[in-house]
Amino acid sequence: MRIRSVLATAATAVTAGTLAVVVAAPAQAAEYSSSLKIKGVQYDAPGRDSNNCRTGNSKSEYVTIKNYSRTATVNLKGYVVRDTTTTNKFTFRSNHYLEPGDYVMLRGGHGTDSDAKNVVYRQNCNFIWNNDKDTVYLYKPTGAHADTHAYTKSRDDRDGNGYISFHG
Structure with a gap:
């Protein structure tokens, strides 16, 4: 041993x-070096996929990021979320503070960001997560790794609802 x-x-x-x-x-322990973690991902939006900005369902695709710190408030400004390809990424450009235990849902589509409703929109109607398999990366403003989770539909989505939880 x-x-x-x-x-x-x-x-x-x-x-x-x-x-x-x-x-x-x-x-x-290295996995928990950041207080911000990917809580889960709705990688397959309910319904037939359509990235039409007016009538599509890309708003139903989201990743939830949670502040697992017991004491520190974290500002999301400068954090980056991306998938396996480097072209599918989102950078938090505005201040968005997460109190200890708080979370934010980063949604596809267009909308108004709201601290009160814990939501930030990517302002892009294209889907970011693949429906069969992908990897979700979270990077700190410094470029340092914060959290990563790979998923496959067949292995990780046992109930088939298109949502996978990572950190509970």
Whole structure:
């Protein structure tokens, strides 16, 4: 077991007169280095897909981003959401503050952003998420990785409703 070998090495170093500090972290700890996480994605909008801005259903396709911090408020300005291709991306250009435990739904289509309704629109009627499989990426304003989730319809959407939850 890796942790035991690290602890044994640390114990040997301490008994040899060397001060050692060991911090054991679970393998998934890197995933939680950001307080903002992708909570879920409605990758397949209900109904027949139509990206017609007036009558289509691209507003029903969305990704939910949640602030999992217990204390920090996070401003979404500068955060980037994208899929596997680099051309399908959205950058939050305005201030949008998420209090601890709060979330925002980034929807397709045109609409009015609302802090009160926890919604931001991409102002684009084209669908971003593939209906069979894709990857959702979230990047910090610095360009650093915040969260990523890949999905496949057959593996991850057991009830077939087009929605997949990632962080509960």
